Each structure stands twice: as structure tokens, then as C-alpha cells.
Amino acid sequence: MSAGKIVKGMSALALIFLYAPILWIVVYSFNESQLVTVWSRFSTKWYAALLQDEQILRAARISLEVALLSATGATVLGTMVGYALARFGRFPGRTLFSGLVIAILAIPEIIMAISMLLLFVALESATGWPHRDVQTIVMAHITFSTAFVAVVVQTRVSELDVSLEEAAADLGARPLRVFFLVTLPLIAPALLSGWLLAFSLSLDDLVITSFVSGPSSTTLPMVVFSKVRLGLNPEINALGTLIILIVSLVAALSLLRTMFRRRGA
């Protein structure tokens, strides 16, 4: 067997390994049977059931709201952190600052969850704020995803030729103008990928969310997890299929956009 064939075979195996479970969910979402593992016949009844399920729809709305807010917040904070690390030189405490940012990536999720819960509880009993609901989830999500955005933005800013910003200043632009007219448009792709990363991290976070959420703020992963504990329901397959569909559409659109851009340039 030639090397090319071995590579192809291994690639195929890897793809099957990665995508077979996903394909399984898609196929079984069209299964009529009440039992998740037994195929009876084709049906879309679980999709209809899903669209009637107030609990899931509400959780999906909350999840999206949390993801949008926390991804945006994390992008703003993370951009400031990444820019400072890349551009402000050796300011006092830089090593400590960058270490603390990176440490968030390494701290076990469960530890973060407990510490944030304790913080919110202590804060609430001391000041009456924050009440545990969507806002505490958003704050917790911003906390862990800011570090990811910061790393992505720092890398991009470091790659950016400093003389572009210097040229803008030389041409009479004050620092804020330089940032918004030159730096920001040039690091925008990094901001977008940072935002998407933060969005998806927020969307599927379960551990931290479970700790800091309140009774009125159940997110989608929490609903799914609780449903799974009560026994698998084919409705979850339908939900998974819809999410996969949305993610693939977004991925396909961004791919098309890059291809179109390359051809346009």
C-alpha cells in the first residue's frame, strides 16, 4: 500500500471517529420511536414537539442572550487587555498582569465556579447585589472568556507593524483616532474570532453556569443535562440537529465570505 493510501485511510478513520456520533444524532432525530436507540420509521414529530416545548425554547433564548452579552463584554475587555499586553511595553506589573490573564485559562472550571458563586453570594449579602440570574451568568462567562479573547487579540496586535500606528499619529491623529481608524479595522478579524470563541464557550458552558445561575435563568445546556438524567428523549436529537445546522450554516457563510474576498482582492 502506498503512503498516499495510508494517509487517506487514516484521514477517513479520523473523520468517521469525529463525525459518526453527530451523524447518528441527525439520523435519529427523524426517528418516530419514543426510544432513542431503536429505529422504527421516519418522522418529524420530534421537531414539532421541540417547537412546542416552552422550557427548551425559553432556555435557548436565555442561552443566546447570555452568549451575545458575554461574548460582546469579553471582546471589549479582552481587546483592551490584549492591546495593553502587546503595545504598552514593559509597564510595571506587566508580568503579573499577563500571568493572571493566562492563569484563568488553566484554572479548573469547577474551582472557578465555586469561587464565583462564593463571591456573588458574599457580595449579595453585603450589598444586595447581584441577584443570581442572567446577569451573574454573563459576568461569570465574561470572566473566563476574556482571557481567550485577550490571547487572540494580543497575537494579532503583536503581528501588526507598529509603524502603521506611528504613521497615523505622525499624520495628526490622536491616540483614540489612531485606535479606531487604523488599529481596530486591522485587528477586526481577531476581534471577530475572539467574539465567536467567547460566544461558543458561553453557549456550551455547563459547570460554571449551573453554579452561578438562579431559578429563573436555566440555560440550554442545563436543560439538556437535566433531561438526559431523566432518560434520553428523542427531542434532544432534534435540538442537536438544529444546532448543528445553524453552526454549519455560519461556518459555510464565513468560508464563502473569505473565498469571495480572496477572489475580489
Place this chain on the structure above:
Amino acid sequence: MIPAPQDSPWADAAAVPQLRIRNVVKSFDSFAAVDDVSLDIFRGEFFSLLGASGCGKTTLLRMLAGFEFPDRGAVELDGIDLLKLQPYERPVNMMFQSYALFPHMSVAQNIGFGLRSEGLSRDHLEERVANALKLVQLSGFAQRKPNQLSGGQKQRVALARALVKRPKVLLLDEPLSALDKKLREATQFELINIQKQVGVTFIMVTHDQEEAMAMSTRIAVMDKGRVVQVGAPHEIYEYPHSRFVATFIGSINLFEGMAAHGPDGWRVDCAHWGGPLRVAQDLAALDHHQVALGVRPEKIRIAPPDEHLAADNFSDGVVREVAYLGESMLYRVALPSGFLVRVAAPNVGTRFSPGQTVRIGFDAGAGVALDK
């Protein structure tokens, strides 16, 4: 061309310099990048800061632009203290070595960028941009993006973008280093023409001595953070003050020896030459000092050994190496002492080959005695 006196305000004691740099010092950690530099630069000059990389020339330029601030010293432009101003407040613009064109803006937007903060009317702004494009002969390129331009076109957009602000001084950081040799030569003349048209003072940083010689009214040669000599190109070349400048600018033969006075006037007793070298220069200040007599290769003539060579100093030698440069021949001639002398001869008449015995000689006025 040697500038006429009215073109050389630096020779006029009453002339007021446009830019005064006074005892400027800039250190990074403990390393003095710029060490006590003072320069007077006059309106309309094409001034070059010349030196090897790491000599502090770029740091000095960046301090003029405002990207670095000196630890000590003063910089005044038309009587205004530049050091009190941020880069975006200085009436100075810079052309970057990388050109630093904004990749997400068109050529017209790049050039108009500096005008947007000046509060001009739309028509006025467009007219200024169009004029700037015309100046650099890129009128049809307004809507292109930087990545659709050649290196030479990018260079001209960068120039237009810096000039459109009508700065009092234009700073150029290695403006030609990214161009190939042919284009570089054409661009040199174009830059000189544009500078004459707009009348703005140009200060250029370069490591290329030919570029500095060809373009500048004056050159400041820098070494280890200090200015070692300032002068017009011909002064720097013909009358270097030190061995460093003599060897940095062009190529030169250094004949080491003791300066002394004899019946025929001043001489340098050079063991390598095997006798006294007659010197036209007055060496009274250097009497009995160890000096090096610097003689440029093209000032030394070369002839067959039997031919009479009308020169104040001459010696026999053997050709060791020959380099054919097209316009000239470069010989390395070994003197009887074994010392190698570089001789450049125009590519006419007799050519000599390695191993041939020749006679070389130069006039008393051809050399310059250097004690530093």
C-alpha cells in the same frame, strides 16, 4: 555639483537655522543610542544622517518625529520647542522605511488621512489629494489599494501622504532601501526634484553612502551615537576628519607614518611606502605626530614601469589582483614592502594583469592627513 555660496546657508554665520538640535542624549537601558548630538539644519536643505546600522541615526530621526523623547537636550523648530509636542502635534511628517501604508484604505484615503483631522471642506480635501497624486505622478491610482501597487508606487504614495500635510520638515527613514538598484537611481533624482518643487526641508536617514552623496546638501556621518563629521558631500569625501569617516565613505588607502617638515615642504615618512610622501597640506599642527595619509584609489595613477609618471610621489609595484568594474579597473598593487595599495583607473588605454610590474604615483595634493 558643488553648491554655490548662496545655496549653503550653513557657511553663513548670520543665517538662522530652521531646526536646532542641542546636546541630545537618548539611552536605552544603559546603552547610549544617541550621545550628545548637536546639529543645525537650514530651511530647504536635503540633510542626510549617514551611518551603519545601530549608529543612532534612526533613533535621532524618531525623536524628531516624536516617537522617542530624549533624556537630555533640546530640539527647536522655527523657535518652537518640539519636545513639548506629541507626534500628532508636530509640524513634521515622516516617510517610513516600510512605507506604513494603511492596507484597508485606498491610495486616496491614505493620502487624505492626515487632512481629515484638519477640518477641510470635502472639495478642498479632494483637491489637495489630487495635487499630491499629481506631484508623485500617480493620478490614475487614487482608488487602488496598497496591495495592488508595486514597490516604487507604494514609495511614492508614502511620499505624497507625508507631503500633503505641508510639513515644515519631512523625515525620510531609508526611503529607497526597499527598491531595486535601477529604480533606486531614478527615484533619487525624482526625490531631489520633488524636494526642490515643494521647498520643504528633507532629513533622510540612510546607511547607503552613495545615496547620501548623490542626494544631500549636507551629510552628518554618525558612529556609536555621535556625529563624527558634518559637511557637504564633497567635503566629507575629500576632507574627512578621521580615519572612520575616510574609510566609511568610499574606499581609501591609509599610509601610516610620522608627519615631518623637510626642504620640499611637509611630508609623511611612511615605512610601507618605503620613503617620504610629499604632502601639500599644512601639517604644522600635526608635526611629529603619527598620522595616516589617506589617498583615494582614483587619485592614484598607474603606468608601465618604464613610463615617466608626472607625480610628486611614485613607487614601483606588482599587480596582485584586478577587478573589472566596467566603468573602471580596480587594481591591488603590492609595494616592495608588501603593502597593498588600491588603485582605480578609468577603463581606457592600457590594462594591466596580475603579476605585471607597474609604477604608481599620486600628487602631493591628493592625500589628506588624518590623526584620529
